[in-house]
Amino acid sequence: MNSPRWQVVGAGGLDALAKAKTEALNLVQWLARIANSYVTEGPPEQRSMLDFRASDAAFVTKSFDKGLSLEMRLPTLEMQFLENGKPMPHILDPQEHSPAEVEAWILVELLHRRVDREKFSKKLPYTIPELMTGDAEDHSPQSCQPGLTELMAWFQNAAAVLDAAARATGTDKARIVCLPQTLNLTWIPNPGAAQADFGFSPGDAENPEPFFYANESATNVAAKNKKHSVLKSSILLAESDPAAAAIKFLRLAPS
Secondary structure, eight states, X not given: OOOOOOOOOOSSOHHHHHHHHHHHHHHHHHHHHHHXXXXXXXXXXXXXXXXEEGGGTXXXXXXXXXXXXXXXXXXXXXXXXEETTEEOSOOBOOTTOOHHHHHHHHHHHXXXXXXXXXXXXXXXXXXXXXXXXXXXXXXXXXXXXHHHHHHHHHHHHHHHHHHHHHHTTTOSSOEEEEETTTTEEEEEOOTTSOOOOEEEESOOSSOOSOEEEEESSOSOTTOSSOOEEEEEHHHHTTSSSHHHHHHHHHHHSOO
């Protein structure tokens, strides 16, 4: 198997990456809220899963209400509604906009699309401490552009690795998804393909650097407290071919 193309990462430092992740995590919750409010298929945590479109580093909700979806793109974190996959006018640049102003933009866009705004809720099917709310603080993607650009490269690298590793399990085309509560990437196999529980994290409280992981028990991808094997970026980037090393790790790690 040929290794996928690997973009250079690791130059920005963990502090810049952590700041970028915090900004992206706060803003991506609006997509999760839209999905939780309007997507009807599956349990809440599955409804809020976002597709990750690696070609332009976009997180996209499942479609709802006659083909609508909402996307957010790295590294700008701009948001835009789609109709049947086609971008609609009125892009939101969150720079110097508060969470309350982002919510107002969403409600206006729903009105323009004739979507019942009464169904929109800011509730999430999980808890994230210290999320930005109200008008007390504005978003500032421009202040962490180097970190967001590096985060974009990590996600695109990870999507390519996950797709290659998933194909090795027998799936024709993996659906790469983002878990908005953590920004982890994982994959969903085609019906009938072997399930493997592995993914990528941009870093968490236990492991602040990006890492690939493979869970020892292939159960619900959103479950907590599962034991897993980890390949940290500090080890991965010492390899001559990081993509090949990551794929090998995912294929050989316990499942």
